[in-house]
Each structure stands twice: as structure tokens, then as C-alpha cells.
Amino acid sequence: MSTDGVPERTGNNLDPWYANYAERAAGFAASEVRALFAVASRPEVVSLAGGMPFVSALPQDLITTSMDRVMREQGPTALQYGGGAGIPALREHILDVMSLEGIRGASVDDVVTSTGSQQALDFVAKLFLDPGDVVLAEAPSYVGALGVFRSYQASVVHVATDDDGLIPEALRETIGFLRSQGRRIKFLYTIPNFHNPAGVTLSAERRPEILEICRQNEILVLEDNPYGLLHFDEPAPNALRSMDPEGVIYLGSFSKTLAPGFRVGWALAPHAIREKLILAAESAVLSPSSFSQLVVAEYLSTVDWRGQIDTFRGVYRERKDAMIEALGEYLPQLRWTNPNGGFYVWVTMPDVLDSKQMLPRAVRELVAYTPGTAFFADGRGRHAMRLSYCYPTPEAIRLGIRRLATVINGELDL
Ligand code: PMP
Numbered sequence: 001m002s003t004d005g006v007p008e009r010t011g012n013n014l015d016p017w018y019a020n021y022a023e024r025a026a027g028f029a030a031s032e033v034r035a036l037f038a039v040a041s042r043p044e045v046v047s048l049a050g051g052m053p054f055v056s057a058l059p060q061d062l063i064t065t066s067m068d069r070v071m072r073e074q075g076p077t078a079l080q081y082g083g084g085a086g087i088p089a090l091r092e093h094i095l096d097v098m099s100l101e102g103i104r105g106a107s108v109d110d111v112v113t114s115t116g117s118q119q120a121l122d123f124v125a126k127l128f129l130d131p132g133d134v135v136l137a138e139a140p141s142y143v144g145a146l147g148v149f150r151s152y153q154a155s156v157v158h159v160a161t162d163d164d165g166l167i168p169e170a171l172r173e174t175i176g177f178l179r180s181q182g183r184r185i186k187f188l189y190t191i192p193n194f195h196n197p198a199g200v201t202l203s204a205e206r207r208p209e210i211l212e213i214c215r216q217n218e219i220l221v222l223e224d225n226p227y228g229l230l231h232f233d234e235p236a237p238n239a240l241r242s243m244d245p246e247g248v249i250y251l252g253s254f255s256k257t258l259a260p261g262f263r264v265g266w267a268l269a270p271h272a273i274r275e276k277l278i279l280a281a282e283s284a285v286l287s288p289s290s291f292s293q294l295v296v297a298e299y300l301s302t303v304d305w306r307g308q309i310d311t312f313r314g315v316y317r318e319r320k321d322a323m324i325e326a327l328g329e330y331l332p333q334l335r336w337t338n339p340n341g342g343f344y345v346w347v348t349m350p351d352v353l354d355s356k357q358m359l360p361r362a363v364r365e366l367v368a369y370t371p372g373t374a375f376f377a378d379g380r381g382r383h384a385m386r387l388s389y390c391y392p393t394p395e396a397i398r399l400g401i402r403r404l405a406t407v408i409n410g411e412l413d414l
Pocket of ligand 1: 116118142191264
């Protein structure tokens with residue numbers, strides 16, 4: 001406070017309202033690499049940074065037909081507010097989609113649609129997190145989830161992973177340690193399939209063990225699964241939710257299996273939680289977009305959506321293969337994961353290299369990636385980076401990796 005009782009403006013910020021923000025607003029910090037990403041979106045830059053689905057592989061004409069039909073047959077409903085839980089017809093389809101991952105017998109009442117699964121993630125965080133609460137998450141974890149947890153002033157504690165996903169023993173030890181410190185653990189946030197950013201999948205053997213550890217310690221599981229149906233070889237093991245309907249909140253999305261532009265995702269919540277989730281949704285948005293939900297429902301009833309997912313798998317598989325091959329050819333001195341689905345490869349570099357420091361040089365060489373530090377809440381990840389193969393063509397991917405090799409070899413003085 002200054003002497004006249006007016007709060008002093010702290011920091012060197014030009015925003016006149018700076019001192020008035022709620023404490024939680026400190027969690028809304030732009031990432032240090034955001035400005036660089038703006039540069040990286042220039043067409044001459046090969047961007048291996050973003051996670052944009054390749055929507056050009058969609059049947060645009062059939063989507064247009066779905067939109068037309070919705071407007072002709074259900075115009076007034078599409079243009080009106082809907083219920084907070086979402087449109088029932090779409091929620092029925094969502095049960096079908098989830099049955100592909102072993103989730104059977106769930107009630108349509110327990111599905112709550114949202115504006116992308118990102119919003120469902122926010123609702124869950126809003127319902128469960130008080131400042132100082134602990135969220136357990138894989139090391140590394142999805143940058144967008146870390147941002148949500150930070151915005152509710154929770155602290156993320158990372159749990160070690162390997163090529164088979166979260167390590168049960170590490171989970172047990174982390175929980176034991178946190179409990180001994182008197183910390184409140186609210187939930188385990190996990191991306192079991194084709195992890196963003198690690199590219200790994202939690203093995204079938206580990207799934208019941210992880211659930212058992214959480215059950216014993218009364219820790220809710222938040223299973224985030226937007227990539228689960230995008231496998232290359234064998235399908236992902238059944239969802240955690242299929243094994244523990246009361247202990248898991250499952251998040252799903254049409255962003256990767258259809259298109260992120262509709263912004264339609266969902267949560268499947270234990271029955272006890274779903275009412276609160278709907279109240280959180282209603283207070284935030286009244287209802288998600290009726291139009292988007294109806295178009296997605298129409299698409300699912302009239303288009304061969306399973307076939308379309310197969311098409312996506314083929315596209316992403318070819319791109320993943322191009323990336324792995326190029327890494328082997330141009331950067332054999334690095335280590336990387338070899339995903340069996342999804343969008344991402346996690347690359348680990350020698351300790352002398354720092355991916356954040358190196359990024360401006362990479363952008364000058366016309367290639368971009370996401371530095372590993374974005375995926376940790378505790379500053380780790382300097383020697384790692386996430387490479388996405390979802391959007392660029394195989395040729396562009398090869399070119400991008402070749403440019404990256406120039407940068408890395410330059411840094412290593414080779
Ligand atoms: N979770 C993960 C792991 C993601 O990668 C993403 C998108 N990048 C989301 C959630 C959010 O997806 P959406 O809101 O588009 O459903």
C-alpha cells in the first residue's frame with residue numbers, strides 16, 4: 001500500500017489494473033516461447049511444435065451435409081440454449097465411442113459434454129482444487145493441464161514414467177513421501193494412451209496396479225484420453241475407467257478423431273460427481289454449443305466415423321514413420337520414444353544441450369519444436385523436446401529433422 005491507501009502497482013507492468021488481479025491470475029503466465037511460436041507459424045518454418053490435427057483429411061463435403069441437415073431438420077434446437085449436461089443424442093453416441101475402449105454399461109446420465117475436453121479439465125480442477133492442493137501427474141505432462149492446475153493454485157508433483165507409462169513403484173513412493181509431509185493429494189492426472197508429450201502408453205499390466213494404488217490411498221484418477229483411438233498397430237489397452245467406474249473421471253474429445261473446431265469434448269464422471277460437474281458447467285457456460293453438438297451427433301449417425309478414424313491413423317502413421325526414420329538418419333546421437341499412436345515423439349538430448357536456449361537458433365534455421373520445460377511444473381525438461389508429426393507432410397518432417405540436426409550439431413560443435 002502507498003501512504004494514500006491506494007495499492008501500489010507492482011512489477012514493471014503497463015497494465016493499470018495490475019495490482020487488482022486475484023492471486024490466481026499470477027498462474028496465467030504466457031509461456032516464454034509463445035512469441036517464438038508466432039514466428040514459427042510463418043510458412044517457411046517447418047513447425048514440429050504444435051499439436052494441430054490434420055483436418056484436411058476429413059470429408060469436408062459430408063461435414064457440410066451434416067451441418068445443412070442439422071439446420072434444416074433441427075434449426076430451432078441448434079440455435080437455442082441446451083441443457084448443462086449436453087444434448088442427449090450426442091451423449092448416446094459418446095457411449096458408443098467409449099465402448100471401443102472397453103467402457104461398457106455406463107449411463108448416458110453420467111456423460112457431460114463440454115467445450116473441448118480442455119473445459120472439462122477446467123471444471124474438474126474447479127471442483128476439486130484448493131490452493132496448495134497436490135495434483136499428481138506424469139513426468140512430463142500435458143502443458144494445457146499444467147496451466148489449468150496452476151490457475152487454481154495447485155501444485156503439480158510429477159511421477160516418473162518409462163516406455164510403459166507411469167511407474168507404479170514411483171507412484172507409491174511419491175504418495176508416501178507427500179503423505180509424510182502432510183500434503184493433500186486431490187487426484188492423479190494421467191494420459192494413459194499415446195501420451196502428450198511423451199508418446200508412451202501405459203501398459204495393460206500396469207493399469208490395474210495404478211488403480212489399486214489410487215484406491216488404497218483414496219486418490220481420484222483423472223484419465224485424459226483424447227488420442228486413445230488413434231493407434232498404429234495394436235489398439236491401446238482398455239481405458240482405466242472401464243476397470244473402476246467409481247474411482248475414475250474419464251475425459252474424451254472429438255478434437256482428434258473429428259475436428260477441434262467443433263470444440264466438443266466430454267467427461268464421464270462417477271455418478272456421485274456428475275451433478276456437481278453439471279453445476280460447474282452451468283455456472284461457466286450455461287450450456288455448451290447446441291449447434292456443434294448436433295452437427296457432431298449428425299456426423300456420427302450418418303458418416304462412417306470409424307472409417308474416418310482409420311484414415312487418420314494411416315496419415316499419422318506415415319508421418320510418425322517419417323519422423324522416426326529421419327531421427328535415425330540425421331540425429332542418431334539422441335534418444336526418442338517411438339509411439340504406437342497419437343501425435344508426439346519425446347526426444348532426449350545430451351545434457352550439454354538446452355532446448356529452450358536452442359529454440360531461437362532453430363527458428364533461424366526454419367524449424368520449430370516445443371522445449372521440454374513446457375511439460376514440467378518444476379523446471380525440468382531442459383534437455384528434452386517434444387516433436388509433433390501430426391500436421392506437416394512426411395517430406396516436411398524429413399526437412400525439419402534435417403534442419404534440427406544442423407542446429408544440434410552446430411550446438412555440439414560437430
Ligand atoms: N488433453 C490432452 C492430453 C491434449 O493433448 C489436448 C489437446 N491438445 C486436450 C486435452 C484438449 O483437447 P480439446 O479441448 O481440444 O478436446
